[in-house]
Amino acid sequence: MAYLAMATGFLLILIGFYGALTNRNLLRMIVAFTIADTGVNIVIVAIGYMRGRTAPILDSTVSAAAAVQRIIDPVPQALVLTAIVIGLGVTALMLAYAYKLYEKKRTLDIARFTELKG
Amino acid sequence: MSHLLPWLTALLCFTMVVAALVAIRGKSTPIAILAAGLVSLVASVLFLILASPDVAMTEAAIGSGLTTFLFFFVLGRVRRGDHG
Amino acid sequence: MVKRLIALALLAVFGAVFATLLLGYTPDSELNLTARYYAERTAAELGAANIVTAIVVTYRGLDTLGEVTVLFLAAAIVGLVLANSRPGQARERAPVGELLTTGTRFLVPMILLLGVYVFVNGHLTPGGGFQGGAIIASAVLLMLLANPLRHFSHNLIAAIESLAGLFYVTLGLAGLFLAGGFLDNRILPLGNLGELISAGAIPVIYSLIGLKVGAEFSSMLASLAETEEL
Secondary structure: HHHHHHHHHHHHHHHHHHHHHHHHHHHHHHHHHHHHHHHHHHHHHHHHHOOOOOOOOOOOOOOOOHHHHOOOOOHHHHHHEEEEEEEHHHHHHHHHHHHHHHHHHOOOOOOOOOOOOO | OOOHHHHHHHHHHHHHHHHHHHHHOOOHHHHHHHHHHHHHHHHHHHHHHHOOOOOOOOHHHHHHHHHHHHHHHHHOOOOOOOOO | HHHHHHHHHHHHHHHHHHHHHHOOOOOOOOOOOHHHHHHHHHHHHHHOEEEEHHHHHHOOOEEEHHHHHHHHHHHHHHHHOHHOOOOOOOOOOOOOOOHHHHHHHHHHHHHHHHHHHHHEEEOOOOOHHHHHHHHHHHHHHHHHHOOOOOOOOOOHHHHHHHHHHHHHHHHHHHHHOOOOOOOOOOOOOOOOOOOOOOOOOOHHHHHHHHHHHHHHHHHHOOOOOOOOOO
C-alpha cells in the first residue's frame, strides 16, 4: 500500500514537472507546480508508513507505554504539515506575480515575455 | 474492511494520476484548476489511509480548499485574457 | 518541438532516479531512533496525546516559528505586490443571491467555532493551529464570496497577526526563563494525558499559531480579492 502510494507520488512529481516545462500559460504552470507539490508530500508520508501500525496519537487504544510498538513514524508527518502550509504561501506568491505580469502585458503566455531574451 | 483497503488505495492512486493528466493536458483552465483540487482532495483520503490524520486535515483544508479558491480569484481577474 | 524533446529527456532522467529510489526502498519494521525518542518521551515529558503536535509545537518549535515567519513574509509580499492594483472607486457588481447572504450569516459563526475547536484541541485530536487557521480563513473566504465589495480592515488583520506573534515569542521566552529552553511547554502544569487543559503551554501556543495563520491566510485572500478586474 505504501509502495503503491509512493509510486503514485513519484508519478505525480513527473506529471507536474512535465506540465510546468511544456505549458505556455502561466496559470497552468502554477497548477502543474501544485501537483508536483502534492506528489512530494505523498512520497514523504508513504516513507513514514509502516504496515499494521496506527496514527501517532495516544488514546485509550494506544497507551503511552505501548506507543513504540503501535504507532508509525511521526517525523515525516510533521514535515509534510509544514510543507503543505508553505506550499500555499508559495502558490499565493506565484499567483500574485502572475496577476502583476498580466496587468503589464495583458497576456499569460510566457512566449510573449521576451524582455530577458538576449 | 481491511482487505478492501489495498483496492481502495489503488482506486485513489488511479484517480489521482488521471486527474493530474487532465490538469496538465486538458483544454480549459478552470477544469485544470478543479482537477488539481481533485488531486489534493483524493490525496487527503490517501493520507488518511496511510495513518496520517493530521496531514489529511491540512491537505483537505489548505491544499484542496484554499489553493483552488486562490486560483479562481486570479482566473476571475484575468478572465478576458488569452488563456485556454 | 525541440523544447518538448528536451523536457521528455529530462523527465526520463528524473524517472530513472525515482525508479531506482522506489526499487531500493525497504520499509522499516521498527521505528528509527528519532521516532523512538518521540514515541517514548512525548507522553511523559510533554503530556501531549498527539505526537505530531508535540513535535511541531515543542520539540521543533523554533522551526515552526520560522515557518509562520515565512508565511508572514509571503502574505506581506502578496499584499505589497498587489498594493497598486486596488481599484480607486467601488466596482459595480450585481448583488449576490439572498440564499448566499443568509447562508453566510448562519454559517460564518459556525465555521469560526469549528476553527477554534480544531486548534484548541490540537494536542489531543488530529488538527491544530494550521488546520484551524485555514478553517478560519475559509470563513473569511465565504464572507468575501457573499459580498465581493466588502473591504476587510487590513489594520485589524495585521493587529491580530502581530499580537498573536508577539505572545507566541513571549511564551517562548518565558520557557527560556521558567523551564528548560525556548518554547518549552512546561511553564504551565502538564495535567493529565488526554484532558483539554493539559500538555502545559501547547494548547495556548497552538491557538496563537492558529490565530496568526488564520490572519495571514485571510490577508492573502483579501489582497487577491481586492484587486481590480482586468
